[in-house]
Amino acid sequence: MGIALIWCLALILIRWITSKEFLFSYSKECVTIMYIVGVNIDVRVRSRAGFETERRGSHPYIDFRIFHSNSEIEVSVSARNVRRLLSFQRYLRSSRFFRGITVPNSSNILDDDYNGQAKCMLEKVGNWNFDIFLFDRLTNGNSLVSLTFHLFNLHGLIEHFQLDTMKLRRFLVMVQEDYHSQNPYHNAVHAADVTQAMHCYLKEPKLSKSLTPWDVLLSLIAAATHDLDHPGVNQPFLIKTNHYLATLYKNTSVLENHHWRSAVGLLRESGLFAHMSLENRQLMESQIGDLILATDISQQNEYLSMFRSHLDRGDLCLENANHRHFILQMALKCADICNPCRTWELSKQWSEKVTEEFFHQGDIEKKYHLGVSPLCDRQTETIANIQIGFMTYLVEPLFGEWARFSNTRLSQTMLGHLGLNKASWKGVQREQSGSGDDVDPAFEEMDSDILPQEPRLS
Ligand SMILES: *[C@@H]1O[C@H](CO)[C@@H](O)[C@H](O)[C@H]1NC(C)=O
Ligand SMILES: *[C@@H]1O[C@H](CO)[C@@H](O)[C@H](O)[C@H]1NC(C)=O
Ligand SMILES: [Zn+2]
Numbered sequence: 001m002g003i004a005l006i007w008c009l010a011l012i013l014i015r016w017i018t019s020k021e022f023l024f025s026y027s028k029e030c031v032t033i034m035y036i037v038g039v040n041i042d043v044r045v046r047s048r049a050g051f052e053t054e055r056r057g058s059h060p061y062i063d064f065r066i067f068h069s070n071s072e073i074e075v076s077v078s079a080r081n082v083r084r085l086l087s088f089q090r091y092l093r094s095s096r097f098f099r100g101i102t103v104p105n106s107s108n109i110l111d112d113d114y115n116g117q118a119k120c121m122l123e124k125v126g127n128w129n130f131d132i133f134l135f136d137r138l139t140n141g142n143s144l145v146s147l148t149f150h151l152f153n154l155h156g157l158i159e160h161f162q163l164d165t166m167k168l169r170r171f172l173v174m175v176q177e178d179y180h181s182q183n184p185y186h187n188a189v190h191a192a193d194v195t196q197a198m199h200c201y202l203k204e205p206k207l208s209k210s211l212t213p214w215d216v217l218l219s220l221i222a223a224a225t226h227d228l229d230h231p232g233v234n235q236p237f238l239i240k241t242n243h244y245l246a247t248l249y250k251n252t253s254v255l256e257n258h259h260w261r262s263a264v265g266l267l268r269e270s271g272l273f274a275h276m277s278l279e280n281r282q283l284m285e286s287q288i289g290d291l292i293l294a295t296d297i298s299q300q301n302e303y304l305s306m307f308r309s310h311l312d313r314g315d316l317c318l319e320n321a322n323h324r325h326f327i328l329q330m331a332l333k334c335a336d337i338c339n340p341c342r343t344w345e346l347s348k349q350w351s352e353k354v355t356e357e358f359f360h361q362g363d364i365e366k367k368y369h370l371g372v373s374p375l376c377d378r379q380t381e382t383i384a385n386i387q388i389g390f391m392t393y394l395v396e397p398l399f400g401e402w403a404r405f406s407n408t409r410l411s412q413t414m415l416g417h418l419g420l421n422k423a424s425w426k427g428v429q430r431e432q433s434g435s436g437d438d439v440d441p442a443f444e445e446m447d448s449d450i451l452p453q454e455p456r457l458s
Contacts, residue, residue: 117138122146125147125196126199126200126203128410128414130196131346132147132189132346133346135192136189141188143188143192144176144188144191144195145173145175147192148192148195148220148224151199151220155202155216155217157213157216157217160213161213161217161273161276162275167270167271167272168272171266171272174266174269175188175266176188179227179229179230180229180232182232183230183231184232184354184357184360185232185350185353191224191226191227191228193339194226194227194332194335195335197338198331198335200410201410204406205408206406210318210319211324218287218288219331219332221267221288222288223335225259225262225288226291226292227295228259228262228263229258230255231255232360234361235255237365237370238255240371263288263292264285264288267281267284267288287325291325291329292332294329294332294333295332295333295336297394300394303329307405311401311404330398331402333398334398334399337394338395338399338414339354340387340391340395340418341399341414341417341421344424348421351387355383359377359381362378363378382428384425384429384432387422387425388422388426391425392422396418399415399418400415
């Protein structure tokens with residue numbers, strides 16, 4: 001372990017100093033060690049292993065060379081690629097340590113007119129029909145930074161935790177940049193949408209009167225980072241392609257663990273909470289982990305039955321921090337899969353995007369003969385089938401319980417949209433097939449391991 005570690009660090013150093021292309025070869029263990037050593041290095045490893053190339057070019061950053069090697073990942077970076085993507089200069093330019101200097105000042109990156117409209121939208125940030133797509137256009141693709149910064153301000157977090165606003169902005173820019181804009185669905189706009197939904201839930205009377213600033217802080221950070229660095233493919237795909245993240249996280253909540261560790265990396269790197277005690281920072285990191293890990297949709301039944309039994313017993317006590325955090329986990333789960341509870345116009349766009357991402361994965365699986373995952377085959381699946389299954393087996397049960405917990409106008413609005421949207425998709429389905437009641441059988445196996453991630457709209 002010691003020697004392997006030194007060897008890995010030496011390789012990183014050589015790569016840093018030379019900035020030249022060379023044949024690079026390292027074991028999976030080494031990648032794992034690099035990963036554990038720190039997320040900074042993780043990012044660099046990704047670049048060197050060619051993931052960055054994939055990230056910028058096509059959707060998933062999966063390095064297809066892994067299909068052709070056994071235990072060694074051999075990476076030969078061509079001179080052109082180095083110049084185009086991996087040059088030392090480019091690394092410096094994009095490096096977090098230097099990025100702070102070019103942190104966009106919202107007044108610089110926006111036309112004044114758009115800026116004014118975006119600001120105007122932010123006044124209604126707590127409305128359930130907030131149009132995040134429009135907001136993203138008005139902010140020139142900076143919806144996650146703008147919205148989250150605004151919410152930090154609105155909840156008084158900057159003052160309460162004595163946050164340096166430059167560091168906060170820098171942190172949020174890093175978060176936004178670590179989402180893959182090429183992903184049709186799992187990109188920064190989805191993160192912004194989930195953060196906005198989370199804000200709506202935090203405002204619900206039951207929660208707002210018992211939440212502490214600490215809870216709000218964790219909730220917003222977890223929402224903004226919950227899909228950080230998502231590769232645009234699901235966990236079964238990572239497992240069957242022997243991706244090192246699957247090895248690292250032992251095939252369990254692989255993506256969620258990676259989102260969390262990536263978030264921790266950025267939190268540490270930004271120094272946003274450097275002024276807090278180590279104890280508090282560690283508590284924050286682990287609690288953010290609990291929130292993000294709860295978004296693993298394959299665990300939904302466990303969370304849902306816990307929620308249900310609390311509600312049956314009526315024993316939830318929000319003065320109790322553990323209960324509060326459990327509710328925040330449920331709230332983040334709701335925020336993550338709330339697309340079908342939005343207005344039809346918004347909901348439909350999300351449905352198209354997520355299906356595009358599934359089908360893209362299916363195309364890759366076909367091309368490389370990996371076996372097409374359920375819901376990913378564009379020849380046999382339709383948006384309507386996928387949505388109806390998703391609503392029936394995942395969204396309706398979750399929001400049904402949520403409405404029991406928080407029986408408010410918002411909950412009724414969400415259930416109302418859910419019903420209408422499902423009826424609309426059933427109409428589409430009838431037009432397409434002539435039969436009305438097809439529900440994708442894939443969703444009925446939600447508990448099995450075959451399907452842990454497919455219907456993941458997270
Ligand atoms: C950033 O924007 C503020 C106004 O919002 C302005 O006062 C400040 O000078 C700007 N900073 C830079 C570096 O342009
Ligand atoms: C993960 O799953 C793959 C494929 O099913 C299997 O070969 C591997 O041993 C599993 N790894 C762990 C740590 O369970
Ligand atoms: Zn998500």
